Structure formats: structure tokens, C-alpha cells
Amino acid sequence: MPIVDRRSFLMTGLAAGALTLLNRGRSCLAEGKEVLGVKVDDLPLLGPYLLPTDAPHERLNIAFRGTDEKTLKAGGVLSYGLKTAGEQEVPFAAADKHVLELKDLAADAEYQYRLKLGDYQSPVYRFRTSPKPGTRAAKTKAGVFFDFHCHSPADVDAQEKGAESFFKRYSYAMEDIKKFAPDLLIMGGDIVEEGTRRAEYDTFFRIMRDVAANAIIVPIPGNHEWSYDKNLSVYADYFPVPKNGPDADKIATWSFNYGGIGWQMRKTATGGEWLKRNIQKLKDGGADTIVDVQHHQVYQWAEKSTDLGVKGVCDLFDSEGGVRLSLFGHRHIHQRSLPLRGGKATTQEKSEYPAETKGTIYMQSPSMWYQYTKPLENALIAHNGKPSFAGSYTGYGEMTITPDAVLSETYAYDGKGTARHDRMDQFKLMRPKA
Numbered sequence: 151m152p153i154v155d156r157r158s159f160l161m162t163g164l165a166a167g168a169l170t171l172l173n174r175g176r177s178c179l180a181e182g183k184e185v186l187g188v189k190v191d192d193l194p195l196l197g198p199y200l201l202p203t204d205a206p207h208e209r210l211n212i213a214f215r216g217t218d219e220k221t222l223k224a225g226g227v228l229s230y231g232l233k234t235a236g237e238q239e240v241p242f243a244a245a246d247k248h249v250l251e252l253k254d255l256a257a258d259a260e261y262q263y264r265l266k267l268g269d270y271q272s273p274v275y276r277f278r279t280s281p282k283p284g285t286r287a288a289k290t291k292a293g294v295f296f297d298f299h300c301h302s303p304a305d306v307d308a309q310e311k312g313a314e315s316f317f318k319r320y321s322y323a324m325e326d327i328k329k330f331a332p333d334l335l336i337m338g339g340d341i342v343e344e345g346t347r348r349a350e351y352d353t354f355f356r357i358m359r360d361v362a363a364n365a366i367i368v369p370i371p372g373n374h375e376w377s378y379d380k381n382l383s384v385y386a387d388y389f390p391v392p393k394n395g396p397d398a399d400k401i402a403t404w405s406f407n408y409g410g411i412g413w414q415m416r417k418t419a420t421g422g423e424w425l426k427r428n429i430q431k432l433k434d435g436g437a438d439t440i441v442d443v444q445h446h447q448v449y450q451w452a453e454k455s456t457d458l459g460v461k462g463v464c465d466l467f468d469s470e471g472g473v474r475l476s477l478f479g480h481r482h483i484h485q486r487s488l489p490l491r492g493g494k495a496t497t498q499e500k501s502e503y504p505a506e507t508k509g510t511i512y513m514q515s516p517s518m519w520y521q522y523t524k525p526l527e528n529a530l531i532a533h534n535g536k537p538s539f540a541g542s543y544t545g546y547g548e549m550t551i552t553p554d555a556v557l558s559e560t561y562a563y564d565g566k567g568t569a570r571h572d573r574m575d576q577f578k579l580m581r582p583k584a
């Protein structure tokens with residue numbers, strides 16, 4: 151397709167889709183229900199949503215599943231193309247769930263696609279492939295979401311603690327998330343409240359439908375997944391990822407290169423030989439910058455301790471180099487450190503870090519659900535302005551990656567949702583010269 155502003159394409163795609171839906175009769179109308187300002191649609195399927203492969207410059211996965219008798223028993227066709235969504239077709243037979251791998255894609259390209267499942271026809275969505283290994287994308291946008299804690303309408307009906315609050319808080323941010331229109335959706339664990347509740351995953355895919363249809367989901371689980379869903383089989387059912395983690399964990403630990411950024415997705419505390427090899431593998435695959443993601447805090451820097459670093463994670467980052475940023479959540483606060491090496495700040499600069507800056511920035515990403523702890527004062531903290539409002543709030547991150555830099559911006563919403571706060575924090579990591 152011609153290069154157009156992604157936002158206007160998204161709107162055009164959605165508008166076209168809405169017309170199609172109107173033309174196709176009642177069974178396809180997204181009536182759904184409104185839960186505290188959030189539309190939970192009742193379309194007869196979850197998805198389509200995009201999932202990574204280990205070669206996202208030529209292959210991507212598209213997942214979806216029917217949710218009523220008709221769509222569960224229906225086959226269909228996924229069509230896609232560079233100029234229009236109709237250039238190539240992948241037919242499929244009926245199944246409980248579908249993960250279609252699109253192969254031989256052009257690198258660094260924006261595709262359109264559309265799904266027909268039985269009577270249902272989706273709007274035209276889009277995806278972007280990665281440039282070839284070692285080459286950089288003109289622009290990649292990553293939405294960074296930790297501790298989403300998706301609840302379902304049934305949780306609200308049951309008056310479960312926190313359920314109403316989830317919908318209210320999500321409603322504050324959802325228009326901004328759609329406007330940002332990410333290419334990648336980094337989901338840093340605690341995606342749902344209870345990992346065995348499929349209704350919560352169902353709700354996630356309904357309220358995030360347009361975002362997940364246009365962005366590759368880059369997930370790891372958190373304790374709210376694995377403490378309920380012990381073997382992570384429910385999680386893995388929705389989020390199959392490339393099987394390139396350690397032998398003992400092919401579900402929750404994995405990595406991929408996208409446009410010169412190595413995304414290292416780890417189950418909490420996964421380190422050792424795998425971590426060392428993986429950092430090297432990402433570099434060999436063309437990553438000039440590595441972003442490490444796990445659910446729990448890697449560097450317990452609010453308490454000036456290395457937490458899981460004592461198991462060698464921080465030490466490996468220090469010795470291997472290249473891991474510029476380590477993201478985690480779990481504690482529902484936003485804090486980030488100066489670039490640290492050996493537990494010490496390597497610079498006092500807070501905003502812009504040249505490529506030769508040594509050390510890793512450890513960032514506790516904001517919580518989408520309920521954020522309540524104030525950032526602590528500490529000599530290692532590098533905030534550019536801290537949230538000053540009282541009480542609980544909610545937030546997420548937006549990363550904009552260009553050939554020169556990784557820009558990280560963090561936003562927060564107050565407990566009433568009356569205002570989108572100005573950026574709570576912002577910093578730029580300059581990338582090494584290509």
C-alpha cells in the first residue's frame with residue numbers, strides 16, 4: 151500500500167470495516183455491552199491478532215478463534231497483500247482455534263489483511279514486517295503494558311474487588327492507546343487477573359481488538375498467570391511464541407529481533423547459560439540494542455539491592471553489554487534507574503544517553519490496572535519529573551524507535567481519569583552508528 155499515516159489508515163480500515171459490517175446483517179454487528187465506559191463487543195470471534203515468529207522480516211502469525219457455534223464450525227480465508235488485502239489468500243478449515251503463519255513476506259513492509267470466518271468478515275487491518283536482520287526500521291512504535299489485570303464483565307457482576315475499577319481505569323487510557331497505534335504490543339505479565347479465567351482473556355481480546363489486530367503482541371506471563379494456570383497452558387493457548395527459550399521453558403521465555411532491537415522476553419529469574427547465549431544470539435542476529443523484559447523487578451534499586459541480580463542477571467548484563475534497558479513491573483509503580491553497572495550509576499544524565507553509555511537502565515513500568523506506590527527517593531533514580539498527584543493512578547509506556555534512538559515515554563492517568571497527564575517520564579537511548 152502507499153505510505154500513509156498509520157493512524158489515518160487505521161481509521162480508514164475501521165471505517166471500511168464498519169460499512170462492511172452494516173452490509174452483512176445483524177449477526178456481525180458489534181453490539182456488545184458497555185461496562186463502565188468500555189465497550190465489550192460481542193463479535194462471534196476473538197482476533198484476528200498478530201503474533202511473532204523468530205523471523206518477523208519474512209514470517210508472522212495471525213491468530214483467531216470462533217466464539218459461537220457458527221464460527222467454531224466454519225472455515226474461511228485470510229487474505230492479505232501489499233497494495234490491497236486481496237492479493238494472496240490462505241484458506242483454512244474449521245477448528246477450535248487458528249494460528250496461521252504467513253510466509254515469504256516482504257521485509258520492512260506494511261501489509262493489509264482481512265479475515266473471513268464463516269459469515270463474519272473483519273475490517274481491513276494492517277501489520278508491519280521487520281526490516282531484514284541488522285537493518286533498522288524508519289519507525290517502530292511499541293506500546294508497553296505491565297500489570298494489565300484484565301477483568302471480565304462477569305467479575306463486575308460478581309462485585310469482585312477491583313473489577314469495576316479495572317474497567318474505569320482502562321476507559322481513561324483506551325483512546326490514547328488506539329491513537330498511538332503501536333506496531334508492537336509489549337505485554338509484561340499479569341495480563342489477566344486470574345490465569346485460568348478464559349472470560350478475562352476473552353475480554354482482553356474484545357476491548358483491545360483493534361489494537362491487537364494491528365500490532366504484534368510480544369508477551370511474557372506474570373504471577374497472575376502462572377500462580378493460577380500452573381503449567382501456563384491457558385496462557386500458551388492464547389499466546390504461542392517462538393520456541394527458542396531454554397529447554398525447560400519454551401512457553402514463557404523467548405526472544406526475537408525486530409528492526410535491530412533484540413527483544414529478550416524472560417520468565418522471571420531466567421538467567422544462566424541461556425541468558426548469556428541469548429544475548430550473543432540477538433547480537434549475532436543484528437541487534438544493536440537489546441531490551442530485556444521480565445515480570446518481576448530485576449534490580450531492586452528502590453532498596454539499593456540487586457534482587458535477582460544476585461542470581462547473576464545483572465552481572466551478565468554488565469559482562470555481556472548491549473542490554474540497554476531492562477523492563478519489569480509487578481510492584482505497580484513507575485521508577486527507573488540511571489544506567490547502572492556493577493550497582494553504580496555510570497552517568498548522572500537523566501534524559502539522553504549516548505550510544506557509548508555503559509550499563510543498563512532498569513525501569514519499573516507503570517501498571518495499567520492500579521498503581522499506588524509512590525516512587526522512592528534514591529540516588530539511583532533518574533526520573534524526569536515524578537507524578538505528583540495523590541492516590542492511585544494508572545499508566546503505560548510508549549516507545550518510539552527510529553534508526554538513531556529509542557525514545558521511552560511514560561504516561562499516567564489520575565484516579566478520576568479526568569486528565570491525561572503530561573508525560574510522567576521521558577528519556578532517549580541513542581543507538582550505535584549503523
Ligand SMILES: [Fe+2]
Nearest residue numbers: 340372373480
Ligand atoms: Fe505481578
